[in-house]
Amino acid sequence: MYYEFQNSAKILSGDFALENIPHELKSLGAKKVLILTDKTLEKIGTLQTVIDSMSGKDVQIGGIFTDIPTDSSIDVINEVTKKYNQLNCDSLIALGGGSVIDTAKGVRMTLSQQKEDIMDLAGCELINYGKHIPFVAIPTTSGTGSEATLVAVILNKVKNIKMEFISYFLLPDVAVLDTRMTLTLPPKTTASTGMDALCHAIESYTCLQKNPMSDAYATAAIELIRDNLEEAVKNGSNKNARLAMANASLMAGVAFSNSMVGIIHAIGHAVGGISRVPHGDAMAILMPHCMRYNKDKLEEQYAKLLLYIAGDEVYAKTPKEKRADTTIEYVEKLLNKMHELTGLNTKLSEAGVKEEDFDKIATGAINDGAMIVNPKKADYEDVIQILKGAF
Numbered sequence: 001m002y003y004e005f006q007n008s009a010k011i012l013s014g015d016f017a018l019e020n021i022p023h024e025l026k027s028l029g030a031k032k033v034l035i036l037t038d039k040t041l042e043k044i045g046t047l048q049t050v051i052d053s054m055s056g057k058d059v060q061i062g063g064i065f066t067d068i069p070t071d072s073s074i075d076v077i078n079e080v081t082k083k084y085n086q087l088n089c090d091s092l093i094a095l096g097g098g099s100v101i102d103t104a105k106g107v108r109m110t111l112s113q114q115k116e117d118i119m120d121l122a123g124c125e126l127i128n129y130g131k132h133i134p135f136v137a138i139p140t141t142s143g144t145g146s147e148a149t150l151v152a153v154i155l156n157k158v159k160n161i162k163m164e165f166i167s168y169f170l171l172p173d174v175a176v177l178d179t180r181m182t183l184t185l186p187p188k189t190t191a192s193t194g195m196d197a198l199c200h201a202i203e204s205y206t207c208l209q210k211n212p213m214s215d216a217y218a219t220a221a222i223e224l225i226r227d228n229l230e231e232a233v234k235n236g237s238n239k240n241a242r243l244a245m246a247n248a249s250l251m252a253g254v255a256f257s258n259s260m261v262g263i264i265h266a267i268g269h270a271v272g273g274i275s276r277v278p279h280g281d282a283m284a285i286l287m288p289h290c291m292r293y294n295k296d297k298l299e300e301q302y303a304k305l306l307l308y309i310a311g312d313e314v315y316a317k318t319p320k321e322k323r324a325d326t327t328i329e330y331v332e333k334l335l336n337k338m339h340e341l342t343g344l345n346t347k348l349s350e351a352g353v354k355e356e357d358f359d360k361i362a363t364g365a366i367n368d369g370a371m372i373v374n375p376k377k378a379d380y381e382d383v384i385q386i387l388k389g390a391f
């Protein structure tokens, strides 16, 4: 067995983590930073909290770009790259969910390679480090783990596909988990993103590239989600639950960034690209169905996961041969609980997927990179059956 593992992002986690950003940027050689965020975070005051935390410090805010849409796209990346150069900035802060952080990753990669169009880098397996652009990621959702992954998912509007860029050079220098950043996240988004984090941990633990390090991060993340997701949904102002979910999301991100994901993400990427279903919603809906599909190959791993997802008492009293099924039932129970508490969709039809798009979705899914590392090889017909089951 051979594996590689890297998590080079420095993690600042907890109360007043934001106040340490200028110091970190300065130590990375930055003087003038461009902040990337979205309109909602500007409106609800989250951006202002970050600006205030940086005032009077050594690093100047050179510009703020608030027009990042829900799905980071090639056009936006190229636009921000242009703005960064026009403003003579020397570093980046991404403040937001997965799409803002992924946009910043795309911008950083384009800048570091001194390109103007990210499409010049599509499909490049081997790029050199290039110019170092200091990069701080501040997640405002607890789900994608993008602040600690080497993956950026970018929407190609022309082809209607989500493109994946994977490189160690996409890892942020600093990941900031500040308790103030997720307190106002609505319950439904908390549920959706939390299910995405759970999916990262489960797929990381079961994919072909799993390794002892990614397993450790994955199982620790599952325990935190088990103990804190419901509370974070019910009582969003509970700082401890919010911080635990932020830590869980980051750890699940480190886990899958150093192993991979699998069929749930392969189908989920296609569902997101074609039917525009939010990523976490797609993960939550597809998870139990895909786990049942994979079960004959993953009996042992799913059985082991029962300890983390249900706790020691349930694990101990469940007969060995029933543990894998019980793990899947717990995932389903959690999904139903999230539906009950927030109205999170439990079916693809409710999420806006049309049956006539199954063909395109299945074709996209079997060609998705995440499918390669799924322990069970799925063909077109298998995906159609999963989609019908989740419809």
Ligand SMILES: [Fe+2]
Pocket: 144, 196, 199, 200, 265, 279, 283
């Ligand atoms: Fe995901």
